[in-house]
Amino acid sequence: MTREELIQKWLDHALTPQELEAFKQLDDYEELTKMHNALQSFKAPIADVETAYETVTSKRKDTSKPTSWLKPLLRIAAILVIGFGAYMYATLPSLTTVETVVANKELLKLPDASEVTLNAVSSVSFNEDTWNEQREINLKGEAYFKVAKGATFNVVTEDGIVTVLGTQFNVKQRNDLFEVFCYEGSVSVTHNSEKVVLTPGQRYLILDGKQIRNEEEMLKEPTWIRNESSFKSLPLREVIQEFERQYDVTVDAKNVDLSQVFTGSFTHTDIDMALKSITIPSQLKYQKKQKSIILKRD
Structure with a gap:
C-alpha cells in the first residue's frame, strides 16, 4: 500500500491493525498526527453562497473596464493567505x-x-x-x-x-x-x-x-497489567468486548443474553483457557472458526 493510501485510510479511520503499524513507520508520522489533532479545533466559516454569487455577478456587468490590476492583487492575496496559514500552523499546540x-x-x-x-x-x-x-x-x-x-x-x-x-x-x-x-x-x-x-x-x-456502587477492593494495580482482565458484577457484553480487544477476534453472541451479570476473569495468554473462564460460569458453549468465536447456550 502506498504512502498516500495509508494516509487516506488513516484520515477515514479505516486502518487495520497491520496498516496502523505500517502508518506509524512513516517518516512524517509525528507531523501528520500533530497536524490532524491541531486542526480538529478549527471550523470553516459559514459562507452565504447566494449573497456571494449576487455580488460577483453584479460586478461582472461592466466588463469594458481594464482588469490588469486584478492579477497582481490576487497574487498578493494568495501570498498573504499562505503566510497566515503557515503562521497559524506554526503557533498551533504541539x-x-x-x-x-x-x-x-x-x-x-x-x-x-x-x-x-x-x-x-x-x-x-x-x-x-x-x-x-x-x-x-x-x-x-x-x-x-x-x-x-x-x-x-x-x-x-x-x-x-x-x-x-x-x-x-x-x-x-x-x-x-x-x-x-x-x-x-x-x-x-x-x-x-x-x-x-x-x-x-x-x-x-x-x-x-x-x-x-461497589464494595471496596484493596488491590495494588489493575489485573490487566499482569495480562488478566477481571470483572465484578458487569454485563457479559463488557467481558466479550474486552476479550475481542485482547485476542483480535470477533465474537458472535447474537443468541446469548449479553445483559447477564458476570463476575470473574480471563487470561490474555491462552485463548482456550480464557474462553472456558467466560463460558463455564455463564453456562455457555463456544465454537472457534478462524478469526471468530461463536457463543451458544449450554
Missing part, C-alpha cells in the same frame, strides 16, 4: 499522541516522569510543550496512571475528568462504561457536574448512564 492496537499494551513516560500504561485499543494525547504549566492528558479507552507529585494532573475523557496531585489510578472509558479505580493517594472525579473523591480501594462506575 500535541503528542500515542495509540495501541488490539492485543497490545504500551508504557509511556510523560515529561514529568509520570507513567501511563495503555491497555489495548486505547489512545492518549497531550501537549508536551506546555506540560510543565498544565499537566493535562486526553484519554480514549483504558489506561493505568502513576502520577509524579506536582501540580494538578487532569485526565480528560468523554464522560468525565479525573483530577489528582500525585497518585496511582486506573481510568476506563468504553462506550457506555466509565470507571475510575484509586490504588494510592486520592482521586477526584467530575462527571456531569457531580464531584466525587476516591480513596485507595474505591471505584467510581457509570454504566449505561447510571452510577453503580
